[in-house]
Amino acid sequence: MTSFDTSPQLSVWRALAALAVVFVMLATTGWTAVRHHRESTALQVSRTAWEQGRLDGRELPDPAAAPGRIARFFASLTAPQRAALVRDYPLAVGNMNGAPAELRYRANRVALRQQIRLERTRTHDTRLTPAGQQLAVRRMERFEAMSGADRQILAFDPDGSGRAAEVIGSLEKAERISVVVPGVDTDLLTFERTNRRYSAPLGMAEALYAAEHEASPSTRTAVIAWADYTSPDGLGIDSATAMRAESGAVRLNALLAALPGSAPVSMFCHSYGSVVCGVAAHAMPDRVSDIAVAASPGMRVGSAAHLGTDARVWAMRDDSDWVQDVPHLEVGGLGHGEDPMARAFGARLLSAHQAKGHGGYFEPGTDSLRNFAGIGTGAYRSVECAHDDDACTAGLSDTTKAGRA
Structure with a gap:
């Protein structure tokens, strides 16, 4: 729930009341399925072209094949062959788990430049309303920023409101x-911000990367700003159910399964992102050593033990965060269950001192960001617990890097 720093408690309760009414209506009248015909998206078109394409007479692998198979395919190609695939199928390659990260960055840069040309045309399309033309301007400007030579875009889908993921540092x-x-x-339009920079995914990742370097200069780290799922739009029905989290969890675990190397992975899940992580946890690869949630409305389970993972589970929430007043329950699919900050949940509770509001957890200078950096670098004994004790670090040491507890 990234953007609701100033949402009053009353709005939360009104939203929950409205959701209850919707649930009753659905329960008594049944679900109504409305099917709308949609044209194929740019990503779908690119994947279809890939599926039908050939390279020097050779069939191309299924773009949804296991990451290992995709990796072996690209490893077997020459540099000119890889360049040809980037040129002909940029969106397919740019979103293909198992393709080399550097190749995905190149492919997404090509795809972004194609979308820039499309949006530039739309800015002068007289069939669009002034608001539609202005939206095209904003999208064009965002794509121009993302297409810079210094950007490492790991995933990019321009359809609708769009999805993206970006890497800070070297994954390899x-x-x-x-x-x-x-x-x-x-x-895509909220992926990065000038104002309230550290409440946006890219700003969060950049702040964490810098904090990790400060915490452990000798440790080589990489941070992924992962906004490659369709998140709920505001405090509506989608934010109170697991529907978006379930589809997001599939995409998240696909990313994790395709990460190169064997380095330990730490998850940092904010607000509804913690719901995604909670749903995904049971299927995360063993290399995921830590799951840290901030401002969580719940993780769809009654306790950390029910997440189905051996990863360490951490939780934090600032006293000024309005999410603490959201009822932590789950009834008929509405709500996300137990509060991860409750002692009975069983998470390791961290200090979030100075993380003002709902979106301040990645602000430089906060306990929350320092604690995230300690977890991300494996410096577990450096973190500050929530209750001025060392309960959250019990049984851990700074040498507990890849292991779990």
């Missing part, structure tokens, strides 16, 4: 990898 050389999973109202 990293000794530890961190993944930031944001909450509601996350899309």
Whole structure:
């Protein structure tokens, strides 16, 4: 729930009341399925072209094949052959788990430049309303920023409000990898911000990367700003159910399964992003050593033990965060269950001192960001617990890097 720093408690309760009414209506009248015909998206078109394409007379593998098979295919190609695939199928290659990260960055840069040309045309399309033309301007400007030579875009889908993922640092050389999973109202236009920079996915990742370097200069880290799922739009029905989290969890685990190397992975899940991580936890690869949640409305389970993972589970929440007043329950699919900050949940409770509001957990200078950096670099004894004790670090040491507890 990234964008609701100033949402009053009353709005939360009204939203929950409205959701209850919707649930009753659905329960008594049944679900109504409405099917709308949609044209194929740009990503679907690119994948279809890939499926029908050939390279020097050779069939191309299924783009949804296991990452290992995709990796072996690209490893068997010459540099000119890889370049040809980037040129002909940029969106397919740019979103293909198992393709080399550097190749995905190149492919997405090509795809972004194609979308820039499309949006530039739309800015002058008289069939669009002034608001539609202005939206095209904003998208064009965002794509121009993302297409810079210094950007490492790991995933890009321009359809609708859009999805993206970006890497800070080197995935191939990293000794530890961190993944930031944001909450509601996350899309291509909110992926990065000038104002409230550290409440946006890219700003979160950049702040964490810098904090990790400060915490452990000798540790090579990489951070992924992962906004490659369709998040809920505001405090509506989607934010109170697991529907978006379930589809997001599939995409998240596909990313994790395709990460190169064997470096330990730490998850940092904010607000509704913690719901995604909770749903995904049972199927995360063994290399995921830590799951840290901030401002969580719940993880769809009654306790950390029910997540189905051996990863360490951490939780934090600032006293000024309005999410603490959201009822932590689950009834008929509405709500996300027990509060991860409750002692009975069983998470390791961290200090979030100075993380003001709902979106301040990645602000430089906060306990929350320092604690994230300690987890991300494996410096577990450096973290500050929530209750001025060392309960959250019991049984851990700074040498507990890849292991779990």
